[in-house]
Amino acid sequence: SWRPGRGPQPLTFGAVEPNTADALTVAAGYAQSVVIRWGDAVVPGAPAFDAYNQSPAAQEKQFGYNNDFVAILPLDHSDRHALLVCNHEYTNEELMFPGFTGLANLTVEQQKTAIAAHGMSVVEIERVRGTGQWRPVAHGRRAYNRRISALSTKFRLTGPVAGTASVRTAADPAGRTVIGTLNNCSGGVTPWGTVLSGEENFNQYFVGADGAPQEAKASLDRYGISTATRYPSGSRQWDKADPRFDLTATPNEANRFGWIVEVDPFDPDSTPRKHTALGRFKHEAANIVIAPDGRVAVYMGDDERFDYLYKFVTHKRYRPGDNRHNLTLLESGDLYVAKFSYTSAAEIDGSGKLPGDGAFDGSGVWLPLVKDNRSMVEGMTVEQVLVHTRLAADKIGPTKMDRPEDVEANPVTGHIYVALTNNTQRGTAGKAAADEVNPRNANKHGHILELVEDRGDHAGTSFTWSIPIVCGDPADPATYFAGYDKTKVSRISCPDNVMFDRSGNLWISTDGNAFGTNDGLFAVPLSGPEAGHLKQFLTVPKGAETCGPALTGDGESLFVAVQHPGEFSGASWDSPASVWPDGDHAKPGIAVVWHPDGRSIGR
Ligand code: FEO
Ligand code: CA
Numbered sequence: 005s006w007r008p009g010r011g012p013q014p015l016t017f018g019a020v021e022p023n024t025a026d027a028l029t030v031a032a033g034y035a036q037s038v039v040i041r042w043g044d045a046v047v048p049g050a051p052a053f054d055a056y057n058q059s060p061a062a063q064e065k066q067f068g069y070n071n072d073f074v075a076i077l078p079l080d081h082s083d084r085h086a087l088l089v090c091n092h093e094y095t096n097e098e099l100m101f102p103g104f105t106g107l108a109n110l111t112v113e114q115q116k117t118a119i120a121a122h123g124m125s126v127v128e129i130e131r132v133r134g135t136g137q138w139r140p141v142a143h144g145r146r147a148y149n150r151r152i153s154a155l156s157t158k159f160r161l162t163g164p165v166a167g168t169a170s171v172r173t174a175a176d177p178a179g180r181t182v183i184g185t186l187n188n189c190s191g192g193v194t195p196w197g198t199v200l201s202g203e204e205n206f207n208q209y210f211v212g213a214d215g216a217p218q219e220a221k222a223s224l225d226r227y228g229i230s231t232a233t234r235y236p237s238g239s240r241q242w243d244k245a246d247p248r249f250d251l252t253a254t255p256n257e258a259n260r261f262g263w264i265v266e267v268d269p270f271d272p273d274s275t276p277r278k279h280t281a282l283g284r285f286k287h288e289a290a291n292i293v294i295a296p297d298g299r300v301a302v303y304m305g306d307d308e309r310f311d312y313l314y315k316f317v318t319h320k321r322y323r324p325g326d327n328r329h330n331l332t333l334l335e336s337g338d339l340y341v342a343k344f345s346y347t348s349a350a351e352i353d354g355s356g357k358l359p360g361d362g363a364f365d366g367s368g369v370w371l372p373l374v375k376d377n378r379s380m381v382e383g384m385t386v387e388q389v390l391v392h393t394r395l396a397a398d399k400i401g402p403t404k405m406d407r408p409e410d411v412e413a414n415p416v417t418g419h420i421y422v423a424l425t426n427n428t429q430r431g432t433a434g435k436a437a438a439d440e441v442n443p444r445n446a447n448k449h450g451h452i453l454e455l456v457e458d459r460g461d462h463a464g465t466s467f468t469w470s471i472p473i474v475c476g477d478p479a480d481p482a483t484y485f486a487g488y489d490k491t492k493v494s495r496i497s498c499p500d501n502v503m504f505d506r507s508g509n510l511w512i513s514t515d516g517n518a519f520g521t522n523d524g525l526f527a528v529p530l531s532g533p534e535a536g537h538l539k540q541f542l543t544v545p546k547g548a549e550t551c552g553p554a555l556t557g558d559g560e561s562l563f564v565a566v567q568h569p570g571e572f573s574g575a576s577w578d579s580p581a582s583v584w585p586d587g588d589h590a591k592p593g594i595a596v597v598w599h600p601d602g603r604s605i606g607r
C-alpha cells in the first residue's frame with residue numbers, strides 16, 4: 005500500500021509497445037470488454053441499431069456518436085451500481101451513413117440524425133459480480149437514463165449574460181433558453197455530483213458569417229467562424245436542417261454556444277444549464293478544486309494554438325451536503341486568465357533544451373477579467389467580456405499557450421496539471437516564439453505543465469509553475485520526463501485528457517499521436533523515486549483518439565472512451581479503416597478494463 009513521502013502507489017504493469025493494431029490493446033494480464041457503443045439503446049423504446057434505417061427519433065434514444073469525456077458516478081454509495089455520463093463531441097458522417105458521398109449531399113433527415121448524435125448520454129450501469137467488468141443495466145427502471153441532444157434538449161442560460169442582447173434571437177427573444185449543446189469535449193465531475201462539459205469547436209457548425217452584421221465579425225473571426233465565405237469547404241450546412249445555423253439570419257446563435265454546461269444526472273428531469281459566468285471560448289473541460297475558504301475554483305483550457313488558460317472562482321462557498329445551494333455556485337464569480345513569468349527566458353532557444361538552472365519553471369499571476377461583477381477590461385462591459393472572452397483576454401496580456409486541453413488537480417497534493425497538446429505553429433513566421441512555459445518551437449508532441457497555487461489557495465491570484473514532462477520520443481534530447489532515466493520511459497505524443505488515481509499518479513490520454521502509431525493511455529508517478537517513469541497502459545484501435553478515462557472509486561475498473569476509430573481520409577461506413585468493436589464497421593464506444601485478480605488498475 006501507498007506510503008506517504010515515498011511517492012504514489014507503484015505502477016508495476018508492463019508497458020504496451022507502440023503499434024498500429026485495429027484493437028484495444030491493454031497491458032498484459034488485464035481484461036477488457038465493450039460497455040456501450042454508438043447506436044446502443046439508452047432510453048426505453050430505443051429501436052435496435054440499423055445503419056440503413058437511421059432517424060433523428062431513433063438516435064435521440066440511442067447512444068450518440070464520438071464519446072469523449074466519461075464520468076462514473078456511484079449510485080446509492082455502492083461500488084456495484086453507477087451512472088455513466090458521456091459527451092458525444094462530434095460526428096463522422098462518412099463513417100455513419102452507408103453510401104455517403106459528401107457532407108453537402110446528406111439529406112435533411114441524415115443531418116438531423118447527426119445533430120441528434122451530438123450531446124451527452126446518461127446510462128445506468130452495473131458491475132458484473134466477481135469481476136471489474138461493467139455493463140448497462142438491462143432490466144432496471146432506467147429512470148436515470150437520458151439522451152441530451154443538440155436537436156431538442158433545452159438548456160437554461162445562467163449568469164450575467166443570460167437575457168442580454170448578445171444571446172437573444174427571434175426563436176428565443178428572452179435570451180434564456182438554448183436548444184442543444186455542441187462539440188462537448190472533455191469535462192469534470194463536481195463535488196456535488198453534477199457533470200461539467202466543455203463546448204469546444206462549436207464554430208464548425210455555423211455558416212453565413214459573411215452575412216452577419218459588421219460589428220459581429222471581429223468576434224466571429226476570433227472564434228474561427230469563417231466570415232469570408234458562406235459555405236466553407238467541408239461545412240456541414242446544417243442550416244438546411246435548421247435555419248439557426250445560418251448566421252446571416254441569426255447572428256447571435258453562435259453566442260449561445262462555447263460555454264461550460266452543467267448537467268445533474270441524478271435528476272433526469274432537470275434542465276441542463278450553460279453557465280455564462282465562466283466565459284465563452286473553445287472550452288476543453290472544467291475541473292473543480294475547493295479553496296481553503298470554501299469558494300470553488302474551476303480550471304479551464306481554451307484549446308486553440310496560442311490561446312489561454314483560465315480560472316473561475318465562485319462568489320459563494322461550497323456547503324457539503326447542501327445541493328440546492330451548491331447547484332447555484334457556478335452562476336456567479338470572478339473570471340481570471342493566466343500570465344506566466346520566467347526566471348530564465350533568455351536561455352530558451354526553442355529546441356526544448358533545459359535552461360542553465362536545470363528546470364523550466366517560474367511564477368505567474370491570474371489576471372482578472374471580471375471581478376466582483378465588474379469588468380476589468382477597458383472598453384468592455386461584463387456582458388462583452390463573457391461573450392467575447394478571447395477578445396477581452398487579448399487586451400490584458402495573458403500568456404499564449406500551446407493548446408491548453410484538460411486541466412486537473414492532483415487529489416493528493418492539490419497541484420494543478422495542464423495538458424498542452426501541441427502547437428506546430430510555435431515559432432513560425434509571425435507567430436509567438438518559444439518561451440520558458442512553451443519551450444519548443446514547432447511543438448508537435450506537446451508537454452505537461454504543473455501549477456502550484458501560492459499557499460495552496462485555489463481562490464488566490466499567484467502561483468509557481470514547472471514543466472515535469474516534455475513529450476516525444478525519449479531518445480530525442482528535446483524531451484524531459486522529470487529527470488527519470490529516459491531509456492525506461494514510453495514515448496508519448498499529444499497529451500489531451502488527464503486523470504489521477506487515488507494515490508496521485510497522473511494518467512494521460514493522447515489525441516493525434518504525431519509518430520503515426522495509435523493513440524493511448526499512459527500513467528506516470530509525479531513524486532518519489534519513480535517520478536517521471538511514464539509507461540503506456542493501453543492503445544486504442546487505429547484512427548481513434550483515447551478519451552475518458554475514468555476510474556471507479558475502488559480503482560479496480562478503468563473506463564476508456566474510444567473516439568472516432570477508423571477516422572482516416574477516404575474511409576467510409578462501406579469501406580471502414582477500422583472494424584472495432586464488432587468486426588464489421590467502425591463505431592465509437594466505451595470499454596472497461598480490469599484485472600481478473602482484482603488488482604488496482606496499474607498494478
Ligand atoms: Fe476535443 Fe481539445 O479536444
Ligand atoms: Ca480533447
Ligand code: CA
Pocket residue numbers: 190191410411412501502503552
Ligand atoms: Ca480529466
Ligand code: CA
Pocket residue numbers: 409425500515
Ligand atoms: Ca485534442
